[in-house]
Amino acid sequence: MQFTKMHGLGNNYIFFNLLEMPMENEDFAELARTVSDVNFGIGSDGIILMCPSDVADFKMRIFNEDGSEGKNCGNGLRCVAKYLFDHMYATSTNFTIETLGGIVSVEVEADKKRVVRHVTIDMGKPQLLKGMIPMKGDPLSSAINESLSIGGQIYPMTCVSMGNPHAILFVDDVNEFPLEEVGPVIECADLFPERVNLGIVQVKNRQELHYRVWERGSGITMACGTGACAAVVAATLNHYVDRHIPITVQLPGGKLMISWDENDHVWKRGEAAYICHGELAIEGIIPVENK
């Protein structure tokens, strides 16, 4: 079974091209857990499937390192867009990708050799209602700088769904914050019935945020695209930055440019890159095409 390993700002996934051999019901959760293992597998933050779609040009599915399925993946989408254009599946620079969180539009920027370096994505509208995150409480209210009690501590949180649920906490210094301790507690708090991604944000100035993430199902990663969008929405709602102005989000793996426009859509621009291509040869995993 062929694979490609790619990353968006260090957020790395194993990509499987299922465009020519569609499969819906394989045990992708187990495949994700096995290949993501750094000792017995390849090592990654999860797997991403590129599939045919009935409602968009292409479809993407993402499984986290622990086998849980995410609804969207901002960094993965840029990688998928690059792969599809570089490998001539996409013949135009603008196309659409279906995710469990909705259909997104992408625009790739290719160099003179037709190789994609940057991708801009319309990530759609943020959802703020508790019922949509989802989180406990009045489903028609939203959590904007709300003091939430989790594990005996009070955290002033802003919660945003970008397809995936994100709890955003503003801190003085992202590098001093004990993310590895607090991350798993918040991820699995009863308040979030489907668990949550925790983003911590340091406001550098009105055009720049620093962001680190504890991802649901994968733990600390170098970057999270949907999380960076959620961080800009949360920073806008808390009056740290201004709406419609492009914001630079600095993540451990690099930078993203994000803006929340007048039509309520969040736009994200950033890089995507290959790491390697290979063939899976892990005993105990039945290559799905031979099942």
Ligand SMILES: N[C@@H](CCC[C@H](N)C(=O)O)C(=O)O
């Ligand atoms: N790294 C991703 C998000 C992946 C899914 C997430 N962990 C979830 O389960 O919600 C991104 O770049 O958006």
